[in-house]
Amino acid sequence: MSRTPYPIRVFGDPVLKQTAKEVTELDGKLARFVDTMVDTMYDAAGVGLAAPQVGVQKRMFTYDVGEGPQVLINPQVAEATGEWEYEEGCLSIPGFHFKIVRPKVITMTGLDLDGHEVVVEGDELLGRVFLHELDHLDGVLMLDRLDPDERKRALRELRDVDLERLGLERLDDARDL
Numbered sequence: 790m791s792r793t794p795y796p797i798r799v800f801g802d803p804v805l806k807q808t809a810k811e812v813t814e815l816d817g818k819l820a821r822f823v824d825t826m827v828d829t830m831y832d833a834a835g836v837g838l839a840a841p842q843v844g845v846q847k848r849m850f851t852y853d854v855g856e857g858p859q860v861l862i863n864p865q866v867a868e869a870t871g872e873w874e875y876e877e878g879c880l881s882i883p884g885f886h887f888k889i890v891r892p893k894v895i896t897m898t899g900l901d902l903d904g905h906e907v908v909v910e911g912d913e914l915l916g917r918v919f920l921h922e923l924d925h926l927d928g929v930l931m932l933d934r935l936d937p938d939e940r941k942r943a944l945r946e947l948r949d950v951d952l953e954r955l956g957l958e959r960l961d962d963a964r965d966l
């Protein structure tokens with residue numbers, strides 16, 4: 790049985806600028822929400838998806854960098870080291886990619902669906918997914934990580950495109966976060 794994916798909120802939607810709230814109820818309803826988030830992430834060919842991107846203001850995200858679907862609830866950075874440049878994409882800003890430098894190795898703490906505390910380490914792409922999704926939980930988009938000139942240029946370009954349409958036509962093999 791396949792679930793209908795959620796519509797992904799795109800740039801301009803105010804939900805993407807809000808700070809998400811801690812998850813307090815870990816129940817069957819949350820588990821079903823996670824299943825649908827994972828389906829939505831796969832359907833959009835993304836490697837990460839934060840709850841606010843489907844309009845839910847909860848501190849949690851799903852991800853899969855090739856080792857199967859995972860969820861991290863109430864995530865926090867425990868340690869961040871090094872520096873790594875990566876051309877980031879975002880399911881909420883389809884068609885746009887920006888080179889962004891962030892720490893390379895990230896250690897995250899959080900909860901799994903059973904409410905157990907977990908510690909996960911991500912190097913390079915996985916570390917990038919962690920930081921990008923965590924930003925979504927704080928209402929921060931990758932555009933906010935650009936230098937002022939680059940940001941201005943990106944915002945100008947964004948004004949001229951129909952992101953919802955781009956999102957629906959997402960057919961390339963982009964790995965957006």
Ligand SMILES: [Zn+2]
Nearest residue numbers: 879880881966
């Ligand atoms: Zn994103």
